[in-house]
Every structure is written in C-alpha cells, then in structure tokens.
Amino acid sequence: MQVNQIASFQMAKELYASHGIDVEKALEALAQVKVSMHCWQGDDVRGFLNRDQELTGGIAVTGNYPGAARTADELRQDLEKAFSLIPGKHKVNLHAIYADTDERVELDQLAPRHFAKWVEWAKEQGLGLDFNPTCFSHQKSADGFTLSHPDPQIRQFWIDHCKASRRIGAYFGQELGQTCVTNVWVPDGYKDIPVDRMGPRRRLKESLDEIFAEQLDPALHLDAVESKVFGIGSESYVVGSHEFYMGYGLQNNKLICLDAGHFHPTETISNKLSSLALFAEGMLLHISRPVRWDSDHVVIMDDELLDIARELVRHDLLSKTHIGLDFFDASINRVAAWVIGMRSTLKALLRAMLEPTELLRQVELAGDYTTRLALMEEFKSYPFGAIWDFYCAKNGVPVREAWLPEVKAYEKEVLSARGSKLGEAKKLV
Numbered sequence: 001m002q003v004n005q006i007a008s009f010q011m012a013k014e015l016y017a018s019h020g021i022d023v024e025k026a027l028e029a030l031a032q033v034k035v036s037m038h039c040w041q042g043d044d045v046r047g048f049l050n051r052d053q054e055l056t057g058g059i060a061v062t063g064n065y066p067g068a069a070r071t072a073d074e075l076r077q078d079l080e081k082a083f084s085l086i087p088g089k090h091k092v093n094l095h096a097i098y099a100d101t102d103e104r105v106e107l108d109q110l111a112p113r114h115f116a117k118w119v120e121w122a123k124e125q126g127l128g129l130d131f132n133p134t135c136f137s138h139q140k141s142a143d144g145f146t147l148s149h150p151d152p153q154i155r156q157f158w159i160d161h162c163k164a165s166r167r168i169g170a171y172f173g174q175e176l177g178q179t180c181v182t183n184v185w186v187p188d189g190y191k192d193i194p195v196d197r198m199g200p201r202r203r204l205k206e207s208l209d210e211i212f213a214e215q216l217d218p219a220l221h222l223d224a225v226e227s228k229v230f231g232i233g234s235e236s237y238v239v240g241s242h243e244f245y246m247g248y249g250l251q252n253n254k255l256i257c258l259d260a261g262h263f264h265p266t267e268t269i270s271n272k273l274s275s276l277a278l279f280a281e282g283m284l285l286h287i288s289r290p291v292r293w294d295s296d297h298v299v300i301m302d303d304e305l306l307d308i309a310r311e312l313v314r315h316d317l318l319s320k321t322h323i324g325l326d327f328f329d330a331s332i333n334r335v336a337a338w339v340i341g342m343r344s345t346l347k348a349l350l351r352a353m354l355e356p357t358e359l360l361r362q363v364e365l366a367g368d369y370t371t372r373l374a375l376m377e378e379f380k381s382y383p384f385g386a387i388w389d390f391y392c393a394k395n396g397v398p399v400r401e402a403w404l405p406e407v408k409a410y411e412k413e414v415l416s417a418r419g420s421k422l423g424e425a426k427k428l429v
C-alpha cells in the first residue's frame, strides 16, 4: 500500500470518527457481504446448452463487442479475471443453460453431475454458487408461455426443469457449505390485451406449488421468485406480476426477488425494501440499471443504487437480503462490465455504511428536517473514496482505475482471439 493512501485513509478515518462512525467496523461489515455475480454477462445470455437457439423471453442483449466466452472454460477464465479485480469473496450466479457437460441433455433431465465442474471450480476459488432454471430460449417456450402454459405437457416439462434446478441448487449448497438461492423467473405473458388474466396465474400458482413440494434444507438452499411488469412481446400482461409473486412469496415463505428493472420507470425498488422486510422471510435483489425500460445496463453508483444500499444498511437488512447483479451489455468489454457493476455495488454499500445514520434518525425524529437535509447533502462529499481505496489495497486488488489496464491487457492477450458474434476474429488494440 502506498504511503499517501495510508495517510489519506487515516485522515478520512479520523473525520468519520468525529461523527461517531467506526470505519474499521464498516470495513469488517463490507467484507461479510457476498454479491452474486451473474455469469450471463460473460456471453450475452447464450449458455452452452442449445447454443443454436436465439435469446427469447422478452429480454435483449445489444452490442457486438468481441470476446464473448464460448465455452465454460472461457467463461470461468473471464470470471476469474473479473474477481481478481474486485475486493472480497463472492458468489457466481449460474443459469441452467450453463451446464458444463458433453452429454446432450434436455432441461428437464438436468442433474447435479452436469454442474460438477462448476462446483469443483467454485471450491478452488472459494466462491459460492446460486442458480436459475432457464425458462426461455427454447422451442417449448416459443409461444411465450412456460409454467402457465395451457398445454399440460409443456407445463410439465417446465415444472420438471424447475424441480431439477432446485436439486442442482441444493447440491451447490451441500458441496460448497453455503446457501444457494435458486430463483424462478418465467417470461410468460401476452403481447396484447388478454381476456383471461386469472387462468394463467392460477396455472402458474399450481405449477409453483408442485415445484416447491419437495422440502429442501433451508441452510443449503432457498427459493426465490421474480416478478416483472412487462417484457418485449408481453407488453400488455405478464403472468408473474409483482402482486402475484408478492402474494405467493409471503404465503409460501419464499424469497421475493426485486429486479430494479422490473417496475414502472419511476418506481424504485429501494422504496420497497422497508415494507417487504416487515413481512417477508427474505429478499433477493437483482441489481440492474433500467434506462427508459428494462434495458439491463451495467450497474453504476447512481442515486438508486445508493438508495438501495442505504436502505439495506440503515435498516440492518443485509442479513436477510441476497444481493445479485442482473445486466447484460454486449457493447463494452464484458469483464469490465462485471468489474464496474461489482465495484459500484460494493462502493455504494460502503458509502451507506459511512453515513451518520443514528444522528440522522435522531434529527428526523426531533423534526429538525433542516439538519437532516444539510447533513445528508454534506456527507455526499465526505472522503469515502479514501476508505474504498484502502479497502481495495488491503484486499490485494487494484486501487481506483488501476484495474482498467489489466482488463485491456486481458482483452489483448485473451479476448481478442475469440472474435465477435458476427464471427470475425477482430484484433483489438
């Protein structure tokens, strides 16, 4: 660590201490936070099963930046690169289509053995794993319906896929000694105005009941359910709406997943946490950045991310909240996208931990809103950057933008040989 970094840290630490903020305690708390980094940013949600299928489910990846991972080994190599630039020990969030196997296997037949290489790797790297059934990009979801499909056979296929996914999740939890969250998201919905809004929701509920019938040890495995307001091709009606899953999750003790991009454009998930936390067993966050719609832009430290972090810290919700990222941007270097999203999320949490929460609470209760506003504003320019730099250096990862040349070098040495989606092996400089 450089001498000037230590000096800046000491000065900042004293300043925070003068407001009763224990910086060392904040850093210890930050080190406990595991963020689940989504594997699908690394290859534009293609996966390794059914690679010939186009991405469906009303989600879209834009951009043609060269270097997407084409195999599980390449994806793991890229994940390792990204984690080497992010402080702390975290988790990787896998989708079912990322099975690493030579077998030709259908989604409903997936088993733990198809993910053994991921487990072996996660053990070596000291990472946890989370999981998701993949209910899209498949011929059986081509008409936009899966778990709420009117055809019982198709519905059963997706039910069996979700059951298989939970067993894989439980296997991750067992093998890695840390709880795996398996999150169910389905794209089901109508482009145009439906007549029957209830029927598909009743079928989805019945499918979920069947999927969750098998009891799994909650120490090893937790279920989450993710809602959405609309998708491309399901603009008028989404079966798994927020009300649907909030009801389902609360009634059945499931984690409720809030994706930052899955609500109306002016609706924020930060404002939902304090309500949900009073009633729910726990929450899963898909931190994303919607720009005008559910565009899944790379997460940055914007106002909403800071507000999410503040809510988690101020109300002591970190222990009942599982934090995951969910974005897919193919217009920039994909490893950089992960690093930016992860570092921003951790930085936002640290910033929230360095706020004088107790003091702000007291002035608010006393009705002194002038002091509340003044302090909240002044604390925005407090030297949290010096504390973040120290944390990065202490964790042996690059300080500030020093990670970028490492990504550029990796791009030159490794990614440029892979080419772009259009097929040409474009050389990058």
Ligand SMILES: C[C@H](O)[C@H](O)[C@@H](O)C(=O)CO
Residues within 6 Å of the ligand: 040, 045, 059, 132, 185, 226, 228, 259, 286, 294, 326
């Ligand atoms: C690939 C993910 O499962 C997906 O992004 C889902 O979580 C979602 O947010 C769909 O819009």
Ligand SMILES: [Mn+2]
Residues within 6 Å of the ligand: 185, 226, 259, 286, 326
């Ligand atoms: Mn999501």
